[in-house]
Amino acid sequence: MDPKQRSDLEASTPLAWILLNGMVNENQEILEFDTHRFMIDIYNDNAEDIVGRKSAQVGWSVLAILKVMWILKHARLNVIYALPTKNVVNDFVKPKVNPLIASNPAIVSIVSDDSVSLKKVGDRFVYFKGGYSDREAISISGDLLVIDEYDRMPDMGVVNTFDSRLQASKNPMRWRFSNPSQVGFGVDELYMKSDQRHWLVTCNHCGYEWFMDWEKDGKCHYVDKERKIYACGKCDQEITDESRRMGKWQAKYPDIKRHGYWISQMMAPWVTAERIIEQYEESNIEFFYNFVLGKAYTPTDMIIDRAAILRANAPSNISKIHVSIGVDQDAGGQYYVCMTPQGVFDYGYVDSWDKIEHLKLMYNAVVVCDPNPYSTYPKIMSKKYNDWYMCYFKNIQGLNTIEWKGSVVYADRTRVIDIVANEINNATLLFRQRPYELEKMIEHWANIYRTTVEKPDGKTQTTWLKKDGKQSDYPFALTNARIGLAKVLGGNADLISPEAETDTKTSPHLAGEDTSITTDFSDIMQETWSSIDE
Numbered sequence: 001m002d003p004k005q006r007s008d009l010e011a012s013t014p015l016a017w018i019l020l021n022g023m024v025n026e027n028q029e030i031l032e033f034d035t036h037r038f039m040i041d042i043y044n045d046n047a048e049d050i051v052g053r054k055s056a057q058v059g060w061s062v063l064a065i066l067k068v069m070w071i072l073k074h075a076r077l078n079v080i081y082a083l084p085t086k087n088v089v090n091d092f093v094k095p096k097v098n099p100l101i102a103s104n105p106a107i108v109s110i111v112s113d114d115s116v117s118l119k120k121v122g123d124r125f126v127y128f129k130g131g132y133s134d135r136e137a138i139s140i141s142g143d144l145l146v147i148d149e150y151d152r153m154p155d156m157g158v159v160n161t162f163d164s165r166l167q168a169s170k171n172p173m174r175w176r177f178s179n180p181s182q183v184g185f186g187v188d189e190l191y192m193k194s195d196q197r198h199w200l201v202t203c204n205h206c207g208y209e210w211f212m213d214w215e216k217d218g219k220c221h222y223v224d225k226e227r228k229i230y231a232c233g234k235c236d237q238e239i240t241d242e243s244r245r246m247g248k249w250q251a252k253y254p255d256i257k258r259h260g261y262w263i264s265q266m267m268a269p270w271v272t273a274e275r276i277i278e279q280y281e282e283s284n285i286e287f288f289y290n291f292v293l294g295k296a297y298t299p300t301d302m303i304i305d306r307a308a309i310l311r312a313n314a315p316s317n318i319s320k321i322h323v324s325i326g327v328d329q330d331a332g333g334q335y336y337v338c339m340t341p342q343g344v345f346d347y348g349y350v351d352s353w354d355k356i357e358h359l360k361l362m363y364n365a366v367v368v369c370d371p372n373p374y375s376t377y378p379k380i381m382s383k384k385y386n387d388w389y390m391c392y393f394k395n396i397q398g399l400n401t402i403e404w405k406g407s408v409v410y411a412d413r414t415r416v417i418d419i420v421a422n423e424i425n426n427a428t429l430l431f432r433q434r435p436y437e438l439e440k441m442i443e444h445w446a447n448i449y450r451t452t453v454e455k456p457d458g459k460t461q462t463t464w465l466k467k468d469g470k471q472s473d474y475p476f477a478l479t480n481a482r483i484g485l486a487k488v489l490g491g492n493a494d495l496i497s498p499e500a501e502t503d504t505k506t507s508p509h510l511a512g513e514d515t516s517i518t519t520d521f522s523d524i525m526q527e528t529w530s531s532i533d534e
């Protein structure tokens with residue numbers, strides 16, 4: 001090969017550049033693409049928008065750094081490389097980038113201006129930046145933004161600032177990758193909105209082709225926990241290491257421009273089924289999903305089960321002042337929940353609105369009701385009483401959860417149920433009845449769960465779903481009562497949290513004397529999200 005041929009080849013793809021120069025990783029091992037065959041397409045992918053939802057230990061950092069070096073030299077772009085760290089130099093550049101450069105003469109020879117957080121190749125730069133502060137993003141600009149460990153970035157506002165640094169570029173490019181976290185968040189959300197590449201593996205017994213996954217679902221190849229092998233989704237015979245190695249990438253939605261790769265350890269031919277099972281037994285489920293399977297995972301505290309409700313059960317004869325009543329309805333009648341800032345003291349099912357009105361008058365309560373499917377009576381009542389509201393769900397932009405408009409209150413369904421669920425899980429919303437009186441409440445909560453759904457336009461949305469054909473009226477009546485409680489406490493604009501006492505089991509919620517409770521909503525959301533993160 002003459003020098004011209006060689007340099008043309010090197011400029012053609014990162015992979016050619018790496019192989020022709022016999023490049024090594026930071027441990028001085030020659031990079032090979034026999035066992036890492038699944039990395040070849042990713043090395044050579046020059047799409048503008050690439051997402052990696054990945055497990056640990058597949059060699060992704062090496063890929064990112066080497067591709068960046070190739071981009072500087074051959075595509076001649078400026079790169080911003082952002083990470084979720086306060087000290088990008090000590091955490092990333094010194095331990096990972098510098099050794100990789102130093103080990104490879106072909107890279108050493110092109111890096112001309114080697115400062116610690118800035119590398120120069122020819123007249124192009126890569127800036128390594130931490131994700132903790134907007135200041136990191138000021139006065140730099142780039143063509144390619146790399147965000148490493150996207151789901152661990154502490155502040156999405158800073159991520160957006162980095163993104164704005166691509167504005168001057170003619171062809172802005174984005175690579176975002178991470179071990180995933182929650183379902184529908186971070187890199188999982190990005191992957192769901194990508195072309196969703198899967199590594200397809202062909203069974204050498206029956207020829208069936210599908211991707212690898214953990215559970216047997218009748219379709220995908222799976223990990224057989226008893227035989228400790230990878231098994232075919234169709235014939236249940238063993239999927240060999242060689243079959244896994246010889247897989248191929250296939251996009252679920254080839255028309256979508258963003259390229260998304262899902263990398264799991266089950267694709268790596270050097271990781272045995274036994275090792276996968278071992279990691280399942282050794283680690284917690286969230287870690288196992290995120291770091292071994294490369295899949296997002298939503299912990300079970302986003303369902304409200306029997307244990308959660310019983311933890312929030314503190315039987316007590318609380319005084320019936322500052323009462324809010326929430327109502328959900330079906331064809332046969334009305335489900336109601338009565339609560340005060342100290343908790344729920346009554347709930348039930350009645351066969352007429354007269355009985356709800358009776359409760360309202362007895363407790364001098366605020367009422368928030370579902371006006372669907374039968375709105376005649378709710379409309380009459382909300383005209384008759386100025387503290388009787390009809391609740392409509394809608395997506396509310398910005399940080400508000402609820403909006404009061406005359407006799408109507410609009411609520412962001414997912415957010416208000418999140419808050420109620422979070423308060424039950426934290427036992428800040430209490431049930432004051434005897435435990436045996438809570439069976440119906442427990443049963444209805446067991447029939448809804450929080451998940452991520454794909455809408456017809458392909459976008460994803462987090463939502464609370466009802467199980468098919470099951471009843472979940474009390475959670476909605478309780479949510480309405482909780483919204484009414486915000487009114488009781490003087491919250492005109494938003495859902496306001498009752499003040500929590502330190503001893504939550506005896507007196508968790510106290511309305512202030514002038515009912516102007518000022519806990520602001522961002523605190524509640526902070527709590528909600530941090531409990532989701534845990």
Ligand SMILES: [Zn+2]
Binds near residue numbers: 203206232233234236
């Ligand atoms: Zn088979």
